[in-house]
Amino acid sequence: MEPVPELNRTTRLAELRRSLRTYEDRYGAVSGLIDISKANTALSIRQRRLNQLREEETRITGQIASMVSEMRRIERWMEFCLEDAIERTRREEAEAWSPTPIMGYRLWWIEDGSLCGVKLPWKTRTLAATCLRRGDLGEIPHSDGSCGRLGCGVYAAKTVDPLYRDFNVWSLDDFAIGLVALTGKVVEHDDGYRAAEATVVALGARLDRRVLLTNVPNMIDDVFADPSMIRMGLPIGSRRQSLIEIETYVTEKARRAEQWI
Numbered sequence: 533m534e535p536v537p538e539l540n541r542t543t544r545l546a547e548l549r550r551s552l553r554t555y556e557d558r559y560g561a562v563s564g565l566i567d568i569s570k571a572n573t574a575l576s577i578r579q580r581r582l583n584q585l586r587e588e589e590t591r592i593t594g595q596i597a598s599m600v601s602e603m604r605r606i607e608r609w610m611e612f613c614l615e616d617a618i619e620r621t622r623r624e625e626a627e628a629w630s631p632t633p634i635m636g637y638r639l640w641w642i643e644d645g646s647l648c649g650v651k652l653p654w655k656t657r658t659l660a661a662t663c664l665r666r667g668d669l670g671e672i673p674h675s676d677g678s679c680g681r682l683g684c685g686v687y688a689a690k691t692v693d694p695l696y697r698d699f700n701v702w703s704l705d706d707f708a709i710g711l712v713a714l715t716g717k718v719v720e721h722d723d724g725y726r727a728a729e730a731t732v733v734a735l736g737a738r739l740d741r742r743v744l745l746t747n748v749p750n751m752i753d754d755v756f757a758d759p760s761m762i763r764m765g766l767p768i769g770s771r772r773q774s775l776i777e778i779e780t781y782v783t784e785k786a787r788r789a790e791q792w793i
Protein backbone atom coordinates (compact mmCIF):
# COMPACT_ATOMS: atom_id res chain seq x y z
CA MET A 533 0.00 0.00 0.00
CA GLU A 534 1.22 3.52 -0.91
CA PRO A 535 2.21 5.63 2.12
CA VAL A 536 -0.38 8.37 2.73
CA PRO A 537 0.93 11.95 3.09
CA GLU A 538 0.11 13.41 6.53
CA LEU A 539 -2.00 16.29 5.08
CA ASN A 540 -4.27 13.92 3.10
CA ARG A 541 -4.89 11.56 5.99
CA THR A 542 -7.94 13.42 7.36
CA THR A 543 -9.55 13.40 3.92
CA ARG A 544 -8.65 9.76 3.48
CA LEU A 545 -10.23 8.85 6.86
CA ALA A 546 -13.43 10.69 5.92
CA GLU A 547 -13.57 8.72 2.66
CA LEU A 548 -13.04 5.46 4.53
CA ARG A 549 -15.82 6.31 6.99
CA ARG A 550 -18.19 7.10 4.10
CA SER A 551 -17.35 3.77 2.41
CA LEU A 552 -17.88 1.90 5.70
CA ARG A 553 -21.35 3.50 6.11
CA THR A 554 -22.22 2.49 2.55
CA TYR A 555 -21.38 -1.14 3.34
CA GLU A 556 -23.25 -0.98 6.67
CA ASP A 557 -26.33 0.41 4.85
CA ARG A 558 -26.05 -2.34 2.32
CA TYR A 559 -25.23 -5.34 4.50
CA GLY A 560 -25.89 -4.28 8.13
CA ALA A 561 -23.20 -4.08 10.83
CA VAL A 562 -19.78 -4.89 9.46
CA SER A 563 -17.85 -7.41 11.53
CA GLY A 564 -14.12 -7.72 12.13
CA LEU A 565 -13.59 -4.01 12.90
CA ILE A 566 -11.55 -2.95 15.89
CA ASP A 567 -13.42 -0.54 18.16
CA ILE A 568 -12.69 2.84 16.57
CA SER A 569 -14.75 4.84 19.07
CA LYS A 570 -11.79 4.75 21.51
CA ALA A 571 -9.57 6.13 18.79
CA ASN A 572 -12.20 8.81 18.08
CA THR A 573 -12.21 9.88 21.72
CA ALA A 574 -8.42 9.94 21.87
CA LEU A 575 -8.35 12.08 18.75
CA SER A 576 -10.92 14.60 19.94
CA ILE A 577 -9.15 14.98 23.32
CA ARG A 578 -5.95 15.81 21.47
CA GLN A 579 -7.75 18.14 19.07
CA ARG A 580 -9.10 20.17 22.03
CA ARG A 581 -5.63 20.31 23.61
CA LEU A 582 -4.15 21.36 20.27
CA ASN A 583 -6.70 24.16 19.99
CA GLN A 584 -5.77 25.33 23.51
CA LEU A 585 -2.07 25.30 22.64
CA ARG A 586 -2.72 27.31 19.46
CA GLU A 587 -4.65 29.91 21.48
CA GLU A 588 -1.76 30.06 23.93
CA GLU A 589 0.67 30.42 21.05
CA THR A 590 -1.30 33.41 19.69
CA ARG A 591 -1.35 34.95 23.17
CA ILE A 592 2.42 34.43 23.64
CA THR A 593 3.21 35.78 20.16
CA GLY A 594 1.22 38.90 21.08
CA GLN A 595 3.05 39.21 24.39
CA ILE A 596 6.45 38.88 22.64
CA ALA A 597 5.51 41.60 20.14
CA SER A 598 4.39 43.96 22.89
CA MET A 599 7.52 43.18 24.97
CA VAL A 600 9.75 43.98 21.98
CA SER A 601 7.92 47.23 21.31
CA GLU A 602 8.18 48.23 25.02
CA MET A 603 11.92 47.54 24.90
CA ARG A 604 12.31 49.67 21.77
CA ARG A 605 10.45 52.48 23.58
CA ILE A 606 12.73 52.20 26.64
CA GLU A 607 15.80 52.18 24.37
CA ARG A 608 14.60 55.36 22.64
CA TRP A 609 14.12 56.98 26.04
CA MET A 610 17.63 55.88 27.13
CA GLU A 611 19.08 57.28 23.91
CA PHE A 612 17.40 60.60 24.61
CA CYS A 613 18.69 60.65 28.24
CA LEU A 614 22.26 59.80 27.18
CA GLU A 615 22.30 62.39 24.39
CA ASP A 616 20.88 64.97 26.77
CA ALA A 617 23.49 64.23 29.46
CA ILE A 618 26.35 64.35 26.94
CA GLU A 619 25.04 67.52 25.33
CA ARG A 620 24.64 69.22 28.73
CA THR A 621 28.18 68.21 29.75
CA ARG A 622 29.57 69.58 26.50
CA ARG A 623 27.70 72.83 27.01
CA GLU A 624 28.80 73.14 30.63
CA GLU A 625 32.41 72.33 29.73
CA ALA A 626 32.24 74.79 26.81
CA GLU A 627 32.97 72.05 24.33
CA ALA A 628 31.40 71.79 20.92
CA TRP A 629 31.08 69.35 18.09
CA SER A 630 30.17 71.90 15.55
CA PRO A 631 28.37 70.73 12.40
CA THR A 632 29.56 73.95 10.78
CA PRO A 633 33.13 75.13 11.33
CA ILE A 634 33.92 77.68 14.03
CA MET A 635 36.07 80.52 12.75
CA GLY A 636 39.24 81.67 14.45
CA TYR A 637 42.45 83.58 13.77
CA ARG A 638 46.06 82.42 13.73
CA LEU A 639 49.45 84.00 13.33
CA TRP A 640 52.57 82.44 11.77
CA TRP A 641 56.15 83.69 11.72
CA ILE A 642 58.00 83.16 8.48
CA GLU A 643 61.30 81.46 9.28
CA ASP A 644 63.55 78.98 7.49
CA GLY A 645 61.21 78.60 4.54
CA SER A 646 58.18 77.80 6.68
CA LEU A 647 55.13 79.36 8.21
CA CYS A 648 55.73 78.60 11.87
CA GLY A 649 53.11 78.38 14.57
CA VAL A 650 53.99 78.57 18.26
CA LYS A 651 54.85 74.88 18.45
CA LEU A 652 55.59 73.72 14.93
CA PRO A 653 55.77 74.73 11.27
CA TRP A 654 52.69 74.17 9.11
CA LYS A 655 53.39 72.52 5.75
CA THR A 656 49.82 72.55 4.43
CA ARG A 657 46.81 74.74 5.15
CA THR A 658 45.26 72.02 7.35
CA LEU A 659 46.65 70.87 10.66
CA ALA A 660 45.24 68.05 12.80
CA ALA A 661 45.98 68.23 16.52
CA THR A 662 48.05 65.63 18.30
CA CYS A 663 48.67 65.31 22.03
CA LEU A 664 52.31 65.00 23.07
CA ARG A 665 51.42 63.97 26.61
CA ARG A 666 48.63 61.48 26.12
CA GLY A 667 48.90 60.51 22.46
CA ASP A 668 45.65 59.30 20.94
CA LEU A 669 44.06 58.47 24.28
CA GLY A 670 40.51 59.86 24.36
CA GLU A 671 39.16 62.63 22.20
CA ILE A 672 41.59 65.32 21.10
CA PRO A 673 41.72 68.10 22.20
CA HIS A 674 41.55 66.74 25.75
CA SER A 675 39.24 68.74 27.95
CA ASP A 676 39.70 66.96 31.29
CA GLY A 677 42.90 68.83 32.20
CA SER A 678 44.95 65.64 31.84
CA CYS A 679 47.50 67.12 29.45
CA GLY A 680 48.48 70.29 31.21
CA ARG A 681 46.97 73.62 32.06
CA LEU A 682 46.73 74.79 28.45
CA GLY A 683 45.93 71.45 26.90
CA CYS A 684 46.39 70.09 23.41
CA GLY A 685 44.62 71.09 20.20
CA VAL A 686 45.13 73.57 17.38
CA TYR A 687 44.77 76.98 18.98
CA ALA A 688 42.94 79.90 17.38
CA ALA A 689 41.87 83.30 18.68
CA LYS A 690 38.26 84.51 18.59
CA THR A 691 39.33 87.93 17.32
CA VAL A 692 42.62 89.35 16.01
CA ASP A 693 43.23 91.30 19.25
CA PRO A 694 44.89 88.45 21.20
CA LEU A 695 47.35 88.02 18.31
CA TYR A 696 48.49 91.63 18.68
CA ARG A 697 48.61 91.32 22.46
CA ASP A 698 50.44 87.97 22.64
CA PHE A 699 52.77 88.18 19.65
CA ASN A 700 53.64 91.87 19.26
CA VAL A 701 52.64 91.82 15.61
CA TRP A 702 53.63 95.50 15.08
CA SER A 703 57.28 94.59 15.48
CA LEU A 704 57.26 91.67 13.02
CA ASP A 705 58.65 91.97 9.49
CA ASP A 706 57.59 88.68 7.92
CA PHE A 707 54.46 86.97 9.14
CA ALA A 708 51.04 85.73 8.12
CA ILE A 709 47.61 86.10 9.69
CA GLY A 710 44.98 83.58 8.70
CA LEU A 711 41.34 82.88 9.18
CA VAL A 712 40.97 79.23 10.16
CA ALA A 713 37.93 76.98 10.09
CA LEU A 714 37.94 74.76 13.20
CA THR A 715 36.38 71.33 12.88
CA GLY A 716 35.88 68.20 14.96
CA LYS A 717 35.90 68.66 18.72
CA VAL A 718 36.32 72.33 19.61
CA VAL A 719 36.93 73.52 23.18
CA GLU A 720 36.08 77.14 23.88
CA HIS A 721 38.17 79.40 26.12
CA ASP A 722 37.83 83.11 26.98
CA ASP A 723 39.82 84.46 24.06
CA GLY A 724 39.94 81.50 21.73
CA TYR A 725 39.50 77.87 20.94
CA ARG A 726 41.37 74.57 20.89
CA ALA A 727 40.27 72.36 18.01
CA ALA A 728 40.86 68.86 16.68
CA GLU A 729 41.60 70.31 13.27
CA ALA A 730 42.07 73.70 11.63
CA THR A 731 42.07 74.66 7.95
CA VAL A 732 43.21 78.04 6.73
CA VAL A 733 40.47 79.56 4.58
CA ALA A 734 41.90 83.07 4.11
CA LEU A 735 45.48 84.27 4.44
CA GLY A 736 47.21 87.63 4.55
CA ALA A 737 50.98 87.31 4.48
CA ARG A 738 53.92 89.73 4.37
CA LEU A 739 57.41 88.79 3.22
CA ASP A 740 60.27 91.05 2.10
CA ARG A 741 57.97 94.10 1.89
CA ARG A 742 55.39 92.29 -0.25
CA VAL A 743 51.86 91.41 0.77
CA LEU A 744 49.80 88.52 -0.55
CA LEU A 745 46.11 88.21 0.24
CA THR A 746 44.29 85.04 -0.82
CA ASN A 747 41.37 82.80 -0.04
CA VAL A 748 42.05 80.36 -2.90
CA PRO A 749 42.66 76.96 -1.24
CA ASN A 750 45.39 75.83 -3.71
CA MET A 751 47.22 79.12 -3.39
CA ILE A 752 47.07 78.98 0.41
CA ASP A 753 48.53 75.46 0.25
CA ASP A 754 51.28 76.73 -2.08
CA VAL A 755 52.20 79.47 0.41
CA PHE A 756 52.41 76.94 3.26
CA ALA A 757 54.55 74.64 1.09
CA ASP A 758 56.81 77.50 0.02
CA PRO A 759 56.41 80.94 1.67
CA SER A 760 58.56 82.59 -1.02
CA MET A 761 55.29 82.56 -3.04
CA ILE A 762 54.34 85.63 -0.98
CA ARG A 763 56.85 87.65 -3.02
CA MET A 764 54.35 87.45 -5.90
CA GLY A 765 52.19 89.82 -3.84
CA LEU A 766 52.02 93.60 -4.11
CA PRO A 767 54.73 95.86 -2.70
CA ILE A 768 53.75 97.47 0.59
CA GLY A 769 53.29 101.21 1.18
CA SER A 770 54.18 101.15 4.86
CA ARG A 771 54.41 98.44 7.50
CA ARG A 772 51.47 99.90 9.35
CA GLN A 773 49.33 100.20 6.24
CA SER A 774 50.12 96.66 5.10
CA LEU A 775 49.21 95.26 8.53
CA ILE A 776 45.87 97.06 8.38
CA GLU A 777 45.30 95.63 4.88
CA ILE A 778 46.01 92.11 6.10
CA GLU A 779 43.78 92.46 9.14
CA THR A 780 40.95 94.03 7.15
CA TYR A 781 41.18 91.25 4.56
CA VAL A 782 40.96 88.32 6.99
CA THR A 783 38.30 89.90 9.23
CA GLU A 784 36.20 90.72 6.17
CA LYS A 785 36.48 87.08 5.06
CA ALA A 786 35.44 86.00 8.57
CA ARG A 787 32.39 88.24 8.41
CA ARG A 788 31.38 86.69 5.07
CA ALA A 789 31.98 83.17 6.35
CA GLU A 790 29.76 83.87 9.33
CA GLN A 791 27.00 85.15 7.04
CA TRP A 792 27.09 81.86 5.17
CA ILE A 793 27.07 79.85 8.38
Ligand SMILES: [Zn+2]
Binds near residue numbers: 664674679684
Ligand atom coordinates in the same frame (compact mmCIF):
# COMPACT_ATOMS: atom_id res chain seq x y z
ZN1 LIG B 1 45.90 66.31 25.23
